Every structure is written in structure tokens, then in C-alpha cells.
Amino acid sequence: MVQLLILWGYIFAMNACIGTGVLKILEKCIYGWKNTSSSEQFAVSWTELAGVIAITVYAEIVSLFGAVGQIAHLLLLGLAAFFTLWCRTTIRKIAGKILRILFSWDGVLYLCLILLTALFASRGLQHTDTGIYHAQMIHWYEDYGVVKGLGNLQQHFAYNSSSLAYAAVFSMKWLVGQSLHGTNGFLQAFLVVWAVRGLRGFWRRKNHLADGCRLAILIYALVVSERIMSPATDFSSMYLVLWVICIWADLLTSDKNAELMQIHGYALLSVAAVFVATCKLSAGCLVILALYPFVKLLRRRQWKSIFIYIFCGVLVLAPWLIRNVLISGWLLYPFTALDLFHVDWKIPAEYVQHDSDQIKVWGRCLYDVARIDESPLSWFPVWWAEKRREEMMLLIGNVIALAGLALGGVYTVFVRRGNLPWDKMMLYVATLCSIAGWFLTAPFIRYGLAFLLLLPCMVIGEWIRPIRMGPVRIVSGFGCVGVFLCLGMFWDYYVLFNLVWIKQNVGSRYYMVQQDYDLPKVYPYEIEGGLTVYIPKQGENISYYAFPGDAYQSMAERVKMRGENIRDGFMMK
Structure with a gap:
């Protein structure tokens, strides 16, 4: 736990320094370098999000040329130091604000939440996919960056989630001798504290849409806490979805007199939505959000701003796409529709x-x-029958929430003759399209859990506002009670589950250092070309240390080396 708390403090500081510098560069590019305004108004949530994105993109770019190890980290540290000097006024204000919060009565609550998250993140169970490929992929980042045709060795490597690049930056193997896996725990600790702090002003606000999103963050934390020590791509991508949508919902209630600043905020979140898609393609529909700021800036003829934000989106996307091609030979894996490259390492x-x-x-x-x-x-019917009771209740809650949302929209447009705010509409459209895409492609609950929590929570937040009572509001109120009861059964299950987990694991010895990756029993297998890879003797858990590893011998049997060195990559026989 102590090791993790130190790591999280370091990650927070790095995100803040890098994020503030990146936001200041964007500000200067948009408003001019001679402009005297500064990024002092950027909230901590913005600087942290910008830092996560910038550091991840940096790691992906570095991986194209070599290992994401000590040298890469020291260069990043140097950049953070430069940004700290350049933005020292802003950084000083952020640090002062954090210290004031920590040394307050509220800070005691936040510290307890952080310690509780550290308890979960320091020990427990590994996510199944972490044993199959997450840990190995981080090891590839640490030692080689990227090699051509890596997806041939094991196809899971071709999924290429950018969140693993962020995990590799802060694995700190070169410093502590153990590859730490604390980035998902950091995201949970930060977002839980951020959500709880945001809920403090609940009674002072008239619009509770963002409060509903904050509630979704807290429920998601309950669900994933047991395995949050794993660098699982599901966890990081879903937390990023919740983060982006919550900030968007918060902007909805911002001062309309500062509309242009609000539009720029939406544009930045659109870049973040592109980044989320590189973490998990199943969250790609979130990019729909970009339509709103694009149209708004287009109407205002803000050509320079449009170009800058498009460039930022391309900068986020390009290294991820290049890695896709190098790893698998496909621009988007596993989609065969875009067959653009004909290279010898291409997965058939x-x-x-x-x-x-x-x-x-x-x-x-x-x-x-x-x-x-x-x-x-x-x-x-087959899919539904396989769902657990609490999952069924969550899905039923979404159906009720969708009906309530439709009823509210019809009432607003056709009865009250009002207008639906386009920024709010885009938020719901992106959420609903994400749920539809999730359901029609690969409806694992964990793939779309953030969206499945957001919709009912946002609808509840919409209903809790001071408007005149009437027949429609009464009916929708009953619907919200139904949604609340469905969510209640969902979170009740995980509250009890986590209490049992704490009872079973509180006596574990991981109070100073984090529990290491699993050490499964493996056996060597020599592929064509003379390279020895390691295969698990039982199951498909190859984990981290048996490197290079392949969770499946059947995949190792069909691959060969492209040259004499591992850096030359792999290809099919």
C-alpha cells in the first residue's frame, strides 16, 4: 500500500505538470502567444485528464523507436520539470489547493477513500485478460516498444490498447525492480475522490445531470474494486468514459455567458473521446460528441481553432494507428473491412x-x-438467461430509463414547446449509440458497463430538479424510483461482495509493497527461427515474467521469426 500511495502521488504530480503545460500550449496556439491570459483557470480534473492523454501519446510515440523504459521516463521527467518552471504560478496554485483540501475535515474523508482504494489495488485477484496478454504487452513496451508482427505470436497483442502504454510508463521496473501495476488504481482513487467532492454542492445546484454521472463513477468503483490491481484495459477505458462524460455534463451547467469557452471545453473533450477510442474500440461511439463543438466552431468561423483541435485528434490517433499496422498489418484490428496494407507480417x-x-x-x-x-x-434469450440477477436488474433499469428519457423528450418538445439543448442531446446520443453498438457487437457487460450505469444515473439526475409537478413528472418519478431500485440491487450485491473481500484479504502482507504478478508454471517452446517462448502448463495464464510468452501453443506453432533477432518481429509460416 505504501509503495502504491507514493506511486499515485508521483503519477498525480506528473499528470498535473504535463497536463498544465499541454493545456497552456493549446491556449497559446488558439489565443496567441502574446496573449497575457494563463491557464490558471484550468481545474485539476482538466490538467489530470490532459496529462493522462499526453503521457500515453508520448509513450506510444517512444515505443515506435524503442523501449518505454528508464531513458524514456527520464526524458518525460525533464519535460515535466520544464513545464513546472514555465507554468509555475498555475502549478503552485494547484499544489496549494490540494494541500488545503488534504488538511481539512473533507481531506480526512478523501484520505480514507484513497487508503481503501490502495487496499484493493495492493492485493487480490488478477483479471483473466491480464494473465492472457495485458502483463505480457506491458513487458513488450518495457523491453522493446513494438516489433513488427507481434500479433502473429499471439493475436491478443494486436488489440493494442493505448492504456497499456500509460501503465508501462509508470510500471517503474527500472527503478524498483518490480513491474508495478497501479495506474488503474490511481484512476479509481482520483475519480472517486473527485466525484465525492463534486457531490458536496448537490443541494446548491438546480441541475443534477453531472451528479448522476458522479454517482455512476462511485457505482463503477464498487464493481471493479476486487480486481483493480490489474492493468485491465476494460477498467481504464470505462473510467475514462465516465470522466469525459461527467466533465461534459458539468459544462452543461456552466455560465452561458462564457459560451465560447464552453465550446472550447467541448472541443477538448472531443479530443479526449478520440483518445478513449484508442483505449477500447468498443467505446468508439463516444467520438460522436465531436460533432457539436465542430458545428459550433464552424458557425463562428473559428478556422484556426478547428484546425488545432483536428490536429490534436490526429496526434492522439496517429501513433496508435501506426502501432496497429506494425503489430498486425491492419489499420484497425480486428476489422477486415479496411484492408490497406500488404506487408509480410500481416495477420491473415x-x-x-x-x-x-x-x-x-x-x-x-x-x-x-x-x-x-x-x-x-x-x-x-440465450444471452439473457446467462446473466446474473444483479446484471438483469441493471439492464431492466436501462430500459426504464430509456422510456423515461423518451417521455421527457416528447413532453418538452410537443407539450411545453421547448427546445432541447444540443449539447445535452449529443451527450445522450453518444451514450445511447454506445449502448446500441455494445449490444449489437459484443455485449459483455464489462465492455459497456460505464454506459449502462451512466444512462439510468443521468436520467435520475435529470428528474431531481425543481420543476412544477404534473402528470408527466409524476409518471416519470415512478419510473425513476424503479430505476433506483434496479440500481440498488446492483450496488447492494457489490457492497456485500467487497465487504467479504476485505474480510478475506485484510490480513495479507501487502501493506508496504504491491502484490506482484502471478507466477504460473510454464514450459519452453522453440518457434521457427530459434526463439524460445514460454507456454503455460495449465490454462491460459502466462502473466508477466515468462517472457516472451504465448498463452496458446496453437498460436506459437503457426508463427516464425522474420529475421535472426527478436526485434525483426514475427510472421506466419
């Missing part, structure tokens, strides 16, 4: 399609690739 299309189909049928609980073409009417 039939393997890519099989992987894509397998993800879908497993998500639909069919477990047979031959059933990929079945319609939703055919597979839905």
Missing part, C-alpha cells in the same frame, strides 16, 4: 475474422463461431 484475414467473430459470439453467450450470423431475436 481468416484469422482476424475468426477472432472478431469469436469476440461477438462469446459476448452473446453462444460460444460457437458457426452461430455468428444469428439474429438478435435468436441469441437474445
